[in-house]
Amino acid sequence: MSDKSLVHSVYDGIEEHDNHLPNWWLFILWTSIVFSAGYWFWFHIAEAGPDQLGEYAAESAEVAKRASGSTPASDDMLLTLAKDSGVLDSGKQVFQANCAACHGAQGQGLIGPNLTDAYWMHGGSPMAIHRVVADGVVAKGMPAWERTLGAERVKAVTAYLLTLKGTDVPGGKAPQGEPEQL
Numbered sequence: 001m002s003d004k005s006l007v008h009s010v011y012d013g014i015e016e017h018d019n020h021l022p023n024w025w026l027f028i029l030w031t032s033i034v035f036s037a038g039y040w041f042w043f044h045i046a047e048a049g050p051d052q053l054g055e056y057a058a059e060s061a062e063v064a065k066r067a068s069g070s071t072p073a074s075d076d077m078l079l080t081l082a083k084d085s086g087v088l089d090s091g092k093q094v095f096q097a098n099c100a101a102c103h104g105a106q107g108q109g110l111i112g113p114n115l116t117d118a119y120w121m122h123g124g125s126p127m128a129i130h131r132v133v134a135d136g137v138v139a140k141g142m143p144a145w146e147r148t149l150g151a152e153r154v155k156a157v158t159a160y161l162l163t164l165k166g167t168d169v170p171g172g173k174a175p176q177g178e179p180e181q182l
């Protein structure tokens with residue numbers, strides 16, 4: 001470093017040199033510039049990647065999806081699910097696979113009671129239906145489903161039953177229980 005030709009100035013005996021910037025430093029500088037141009041183009045011009053709000057919305061949708069499995073059921077939740085076509089599709093599949101044998105393919109009743117009339121032995125409110133499906137009436141031949149199907153599918157099939165309720169399928173089994181008090 002004592003090459004005098006490179007000395008820029010001297011002050012109080014301190015030499016200021018005019019060195020080249022180190023290559024590693026220049027490398028980081030130019031890489032950052034190239035990266036920032038690509039980043040700017042990708043996120044702000046092409047809008048190919050999600051912006052911060054987009055990422056936040058995607059993450060909160062994911063959290064809500066995971067939470068709905070563990071949130072305890074409520075009348076409001078079940079009524080909301082009964083308007084969700086995805087939930088109703090899976091509820092219908094669960095019904096056909098597990099319930100139709102006893103309640104009929106349309107819920108019109110067979111061994112089990114008619115689920116399309118206005119009469120209920122255990123109550124016709126969303127939560128009353130949910131409780132019977134989850135816990136069963138084992139002594140009377142209605143199995144408990146929460147353990148075999150899991151909370152998610154019990155909610156889905158309950159939501160599906162809410163859409164059958166009151167459809168009064170022709171040729172259904174005679175009413176059992178009490179008319180639902182509204």
Ligand code: HEC
Pocket residue numbers: 094095098099100101102103111112113115119120121122123129132133137140141142143145157158161176177
């Ligand atoms: C092995 C036959 C059988 C199967 C399978 C079955 N159920 Fe039942 N279910 C019954 C019987 C029997 C009753 C009547 C219980 C009683 O007398 O209290 C009943 C009652 C019910 C009730 C109450 C009806 C009321 O009037 O209060 C609902 C709701 C119900 N079942 C839904 C389901 C759903 C949903 C499934 C499928 C996940 C299912 N059941 C599968 C036999 C069955």
